[in-house]
Amino acid sequence: MKLSRFAAFSTSLLLAASAALLGAAPAGAAAPAASFGYVALGDSYSSGVGAGSYDSASGDCKRSTKAFPVLWKNAHSPGTFAFTACSGARTGDVTAGQLGPLDSGTDLVSITIGGNDAGFADVMTTCVLQSESTCLNRINQAKAYVDGTLPGKLDAVYRAIRAKAPAARVVVLGYPRFYKLNGSCLAGLSETERAAINGASDHLNAATEKRARDHGFAWGSVVGTFTGHEICSSSSWLHSVNWTNIGESYHPTAAGQSGGYYPVFNSTA
Incomplete structure (x- = not known):
């Protein structure tokens, strides 16, 4: 094995x-433990938006001490740890501003990316504020982007990571399904909209997994760990619409980072 x-x-x-x-x-x-290097890249699902306890030095990137990369670092004590994941990051932001810590001595890399490129925030805003038909049309636009444009952007990120860290194990993690269908929610989106949003997440995950595996990277799905903890479940690990802190909407809570993301990354790293 x-x-x-x-x-x-x-x-x-x-x-x-x-x-x-x-x-x-x-x-x-x-090599001694001090030489093992881990770099955490990606978007808000890696930086820990929604988990609270943000490092003030990270500014708008909102890197949380409760994010799964920090939890892994605390548990395993790698010799070096660089945390460059940033809220709102797209693929181009990773290649332009997050790869600095990578080098030939990097042993492990984690990344979540692609959701912002596909317009996830706009999809959710559209679905919350507009009609069901408008929501479904916006979801279909996002899925078309995932099919036609996103693969090339993911390829560019993955090639750049490999070029800078040729020996690293790279773990690409996906996104959860957001809604428990026929759950406890009494208002808000229709079941049709919730099912379509879940389907769009699956669509994005499938495209991302294919590109990751084609580059020889490991893939970590969090759909299983979040099952039973979606919005509209009795024990949600995801924020629903948060009007007081809109940026945390549809992001994992601290429990989602520790119970949803961390075990998947830990078993895949």
Whole structure:
């Protein structure tokens, strides 16, 4: 069975430590823990918008201490950790401003990207404020973008990551489904709209997974971990419309980061 880069790294560290206790220097020992580098890229689902506890130094990027990259860093103590994910980021923002920490020594990279390119925020605004037919038309426009334009933009990001970090394990994570159908919501969007939004999320995830795998990257779906915790469930890990802090709408709560994203990334890294 092929171990992930981090799992192989951890195993070799244990072997090296055992050999040191025995007074022998193992052949081909792994680099010390201080050399393991992790870089977290992407949009608001990686930066942790909706989870609170934002690092004031991150400004409008709203990087949260409760975001899954920080949770993984705290649990595994990589030698170096760079957190450049930013709220609102599109594919071009990643290539233009987030790749600086990557180099030939980077071992692990995580990324969520594509939702803003596809117009997710505008889709949700349209569906909340306008008619069902207008909502469905806007969703179809977004899906057409995912089919025709987004793959090339994802390719550009993935090529840039690989060029700067040729040996890294790259984990691409997707987006949750947003609604539990026939759930507890008594008002708001119609079931038709909710089902269409879920379908659009699946559509985006499928396109992103294909591009990730075609580049040899690992894929992490969070649909399963969020099942039972969608909006309209009794235990939602996603914010619904938040009029006092509109930017947190439709983003994971702290529980969504720790229970929805972290275990998927941890098992895939």
